[in-house]
Amino acid sequence: MLLQNFDPANGHCNGTRYTIMQLNSHVTEAVIAIGPHSAWSCFIHIGAIDCADEQNVDMCRTYDIRLFPTIKTFFPNSKPSDIGTNYDKARNSVNVLRHNLIDLSVQYYMQSKDPQWETLSPINSVDDILKYRVSSHSVIVIITEDKGSYLGKEVILDLSKYSKILIRSMLSDVVPVEYQVTHFPSLLLIDKNGKLKTLIHSNLTTSFCVNYLKNVSGYATNISGIKDPSLGYIASMKPTLKSIQINKPAAHxxxxxxxxxxxxxxxxxxxxxxxxxxxxxxxxxxxxxxxxxxxxxxxxxxxxxxxxxxxxxxxxxxxxxxxxxxxxxxxxxxxxxxxxxxxxxxxxxxxxxxxxxxxxxxxxxxxxxxxxxxxxxxxxxxxxxxxxxxxxxxxxxxxxxxxxxxxxxxxxxxxxxxxxxxxxxxxxxxxxxxxxxxxxxxxxxxxxxxxxxxxxxxxxxxxxxxxxxxxxxxxxxxxxxxxxxxxxxxxxxxxxxIKVSESIKNSYNNLLAENSGKTAESFLVKLENRTEELDWWEKKQRKRDLQNLHSVKEQRRQNHLRKLIERNVNRHDLHLKVRSSRTFWIFSEIDIGMCIIFYIFCLSLLIFLYFHFARRKGKRLCKLLPY
The missing domain is CATH 1.20.120.310 (ERV/ALR sulfhydryl oxidase domain)
Known part of the structure; x- marks a missing residue:
């Protein structure tokens, strides 16, 4: 996946964004006539994030976006915690981007050996392509090319959505002699037995190969009247000269x-x-x-x-x-x-x-x-x-x-x-x-x-x-x-x-005067009662301020409710402790303990008094005791 992070206020970003959108239109161009999906979508997805939008700040922070434009690549099976790999290669033209993306794709296949990406790897013999042939394939194509050429890989990606076309690339040094190929790159059409049917080797370009193979496989469609929405968006990026009022130069x-x-x-x-x-x-x-x-x-x-x-x-x-x-x-x-x-x-x-x-x-x-x-x-x-x-x-x-x-x-x-x-x-x-x-x-x-x-x-x-x-x-x-x-x-x-807008100055002065000495919350409450005409940004900000106010109120209510619950829980716990400390009788353990202590004290006092008065009268305290 290719992900661009940009800031629309950044002029350099707009140049790169325009190139990215051109790339997106190039990779979708091949299937405009048959569906909304990208021609390369089996392999590569392209997306963009506007980091100038406040709603995207958290996302851009999570993926550690520091400079604009930033392009990140994510390979298949990336984990949610992955922040991607910064794309630091050239990005000044669509062709350069296409070639670099192909290099990244081949690099991924060489490391992972993912069978889905095997089609980007050159074959070594005709048998290597025939083993993938099924009954739905009406055209079998081999593009022979020198090492370093991108023609074969580009055509494979552009036609990856066409199930009737079986296509692979082959390097020039392994082309069978019987095909008598002397010029590279060349386009070869073969039958199900590997016999050569057609050989084309002059003026081969990606667009020519794609259009030719669509024609011979029955996919030819008049797409001149069909417009790609992304192309319209690219056109909208270009300045539209219209009459506007130019402000006199000044610092505001x-x-x-x-x-x-x-x-x-x-x-x-x-x-x-x-x-x-x-x-x-x-x-x-x-x-x-x-x-x-x-x-x-x-x-x-x-x-x-x-x-x-x-x-x-x-x-x-x-x-x-x-x-x-x-x-x-x-x-x-x-x-x-x-x-x-x-x-x-x-x-x-x-x-x-x-x-x-x-x-x-x-x-x-x-x-x-x-x-x-x-x-x-x-x-x-x-x-x-x-x-x-x-x-x-x-x-x-x-x-x-x-x-x-x-x-x-x-x-x-x-x-x-x-x-x-x-x-x-x-x-x-x-x-x-x-x-x-x-x-x-x-x-x-x-x-x-x-x-x-x-x-x-x-x-x-x-x-x-x-x-x-x-x-x-x-x-x-x-x-x-x-x-x-x-x-x-x-x-x-x-x-x-430095010029200060009178309307803005009066607006702030009035709000401050009306709310002098009041709390910040009452200051925000004033926003609810404003009825004058607001522009789109003021409406957005007022809505956000009101949402913040309501969230503050709700937070306070939740905090108050939580304190009440905690207070009730504490009381309930104390009540349970008191109840659990009671025995089967009507007194608690503390009450019984106090009674025992008082009983022992009284008994000790009685014994002491008995010995005291008995000795004073000269009587024997006990028959077992000597006089």
Whole structure:
């Protein structure tokens, strides 16, 4: 089984996902006319998991998905506890993927000798194929080829669902002389006795062999009018040019908060274990985030609480524990809005921009605000933010290729950053290098082309006056006015100038004002009475909040009920002990014991008094005693 784990917000993931879907359409193409099952489904199944979906976080954490796109392979009879084997081979084209999957299949057969996979192994003689012939086989085929050729195996897999066709491959050095085969690869049709009927050796391709054998075996069907649903989905991946409103470039607080929400709830929470250098990188980044994130008071308090808690972790933490703890730290005056709404980072389609865009915005805002706070502090570390960002990207950012490229750029940060101005400008320059590399890439949003930022329209002073370039893509050898760039970045990303959506701000302010001094539970109860029109995400979040509220109430009720039951059980146990301690009489063992003690005491007292008064009267105490 081939399983791809991807993040739709990751441009590199979308490229690989497109290739995987093309592969899926290739392996299903051969049987579109006769049924819904994959042509390779006897051997290989292909699936995908969207790790950006919160419902899949636990699954992605269980299978230890750290980078995107990740492809894992599972061999037959894998145990539920198996997390698969990472597929680290080339994946840049459908043919490469097909060939690598065939190699894995042959490797599995050589190790397991599973008879179901024997058809992928070349035969050594004609008798080896004739022994598998049954009455339902109308065509017997041998594909002769040189060692290293994939033609035979591909045709075998493509036709594995066709029961009328018996087909195997044979290496060129064992082909019978009587067949007079001089060119390889060749396609041989033989009869039930092994006699050669047809020999074809020119222009052999996988598609030609498949179509030819379908025709001669009676499976020929006009499939031109039949569409594969997966092909339609692949087509939908391509950008559809339509009229949309482009937001004016600006830094929006909602983009930053959505980025932090995704980072906390998905990117970090998906990790199975966070320890060692990964834990240290996370601690450093959260510390920088709490110090320089240009947020509102409630978010600042929340980030400080997360930082204070995380700094106490010494050895390791699980992604599940991280998620539970950051949720428990939220309060009315310290919370992170549970909203993922893109404004400035909104793409023309869901797979464009989004989280990567917001992450760049967060990084720029951190460097700018660190500059504003520390520019007069000579003792501060100018590389503090970039070092934390670089380490976080290397350990947690899901895009494997993006992370690797960023590490190449940032490997000499400590030696090139001498001031906080350098930090701001270094990240600006690095971002432009990435934009240049990704321009015209598959991941680029056609409505938001990768430009050299800022454009001449946004900041005329940032560009040298002697260069007149009206194109949106500024040439990489253009010289910039670094002083103007620094001033522009400060004004673009400073706390006071980051745009806050009025509707969102009013919504939170109203809810907080209405619930001032009340409990968190009463704050959530307010959600039940909201009647204004909500968008799809708010409806989803409100439903989730209400479910959380009801689950909290139910948990409290269960705890209270459990305590009552335990109290009643304890009373019942005590009652049973008292009853079990009673004898057949009306007194308990304690009562009888007290009576015996009192009886002995009284008897002793009487004996003592008897001896005392008898001696005083001079009488013999007993006839047996002497006077």
């Amino acid at each position: 607080m909602q983009d930053l908060l959505s980025g932090i929400h995704y980072m906390f709830q998905q990117e970090i929470a998906i990790r199975k274990n966070i320890k060692g250098k990964s834990l240290k990188s996370l601690q450093n980044f959260i510390e920088v985030l709490s110090k320089y994130f240009p947020s509102e008071t409630s978010v600042s308090i929340y980030l400080s609480k997360v930082n204070s808690w995380l700094s106490t972790i010494q050895y390791s933490i699980t992604g599940k524990s991280w998620l539970e703890k950051i949720d428990s730290l939220q309060a009315e005056d310290a919370f992170l809005p549970k909203k993922i709404i893109w404004i400035g980072c909104r793409g023309s389609r869901p797979q464009y921009r989004g989280y990567p865009c917001s992450l760049w915005t967060i990084f720029h805002a951190l460097t700018v605000n660190a500059y504003l706070k520390n520019r007069n502090d000579l003792s501060s570390n100018p590389a503090e933010v970039l070092s934390a960002v670089s380490n976080y990207v290397s350990k947690f950012f899901g895009c494997e290729e993006c992370s690797r490229n960023f590490q190449k750029m940032s490997q000499n940060i400590s030696s090139v950053i001498h001031s906080h101005e350098d930090s701001v400008l270094w990240l600006w320059e690095a971002h432009n290098k990435v934009n240049k590399r990704l321009h015209n890439d598959f991941s680029e949003d056609p409505f938001h082309p990768k430009i050299q930022f800022p454009s001449a329209e946004m900041c005329p002073a940032c560009h040298n006056q002697n260069i007149n370039d009206n194109s949106k893509i500024i040439k990489t050898n253009q010289k910039w006015n670094k002083a103007a760039i620094l001033d522009f970045m400060i004004h673009f990303y400073s706390t006071n100038l």
